[in-house]
Amino acid sequence: MEQLNEERLKIAETQLKDLFPQSMQVYGYIFQKNRAKDDQVHVLVDRWPDFNVVICQPVNQGESHFIEMCVFTKDEAILRNILEETNMIEWSNFFCLGTSLCHGEVVVAAAWERKVAGNKVAVCHMMTLQDPSRLPPVDSIIESKISSLDETHADLVNKTWKFGMSESSLGKIRNMIRHYPSCCVLNAENQQPIAWILTYPSCAIGMLYTLPEHRGKGLARALVNSMSRRLYAEGFPVYCFIEEGNTMSHSLFTSLGFTEDPQYREAWFNFNSL
Incomplete structure (x- = not known):
């Protein structure tokens, strides 16, 4: 995996816009980083410039920090290999990971291979405001x-x-x-x-x-x-995640013009070493 520098982060932001809605969350991290010069998040890709996997993770990964990261992939097999064969994720820490629901089983299986317990804590609809x-x-x-x-x-x-x-x-x-x-x-x-x-x-x-x-x-x-x-x-x-079953929030955002892609859902998992 390769950490993106300032120049490549700007290019990646443009590339990820063409991959919505799946790429929206990593796009958001990069958008913030490009403008706020946020040094608290590292953005890594499997290769450059034709990346298949993007991982956004915090710089500080200690017990006193709320560790939250997200993963985007265009190729699940490559993601599986990265999770199982590399040490890009510090599995010994407690952390929360967000990714497309369809890749959830791969992420949880990789965790179990490393004797790390994983549980799904939320499944959400992503809602965006276009106008x-x-x-x-x-x-x-x-x-x-x-x-x-x-x-x-x-x-x-x-x-x-x-x-x-x-x-x-x-x-x-x-x-x-x-x-x-x-x-x-x-x-x-x-x-x-x-x-x-x-x-x-x-x-x-x-x-x-x-x-x-x-x-x-x-x-x-x-x-x-x-x-x-x-x-x-x-x-x-302008977007948000509404947890499944939260009809009140869903109705609120819908009434204000937010829409969702019915084919896409985001999931969050908590992981903790056994």
Whole structure:
């Protein structure tokens, strides 16, 4: 595997656009890296320039870090060989890996060969917004309360995130707030967030949450709307992952013009050495 330098990352970004939706997540990582000069993620390919496999993985891989990586491939046999025959992935760490659902069995089988337990934690539909100009206007009163999260809000987000509540996830959220776009609605009395949405290192928007006592007021809808406009204006791909069975979120994003490819689903797996 070869780590891409700055020049090749720009070329890879262009190439991956022709391979949507399967390549969207690795494209998002590279998009961010090309603009934010993010040194926290390495992008590796099996060969250059005609790559078949792309792996995005964090630079720091220790117990104190929330290790999350993603894999894209055009050739499952080559992916299998890389996972089984090379040490590109540090299997001894606990980590989360995202890839196309159709490649899930190959990834899990490779883990078991190395005596690493793997379990599927989520299967999601990927939804994209192609035309933000059709978004409805944001309620002016809510819009006046929209701001960005700061690092002092990380603990609150961590406590409400499905995969949060640990020191490693807190570090991940703090890093997202520090480096990537976020939106929140602030309580007028204490200026604390009552609803929020963040951007992952892959450019996907997520962690959408409204405190229970403030639901039913259209805050989530306003945040998705505002964030989508902001990202689109800055040239970002506008997309998200909706977990299967989450009909409420699916309906929300659909009502705002997000669409999905019914043939494509993304899966996330947790791995931990036995």
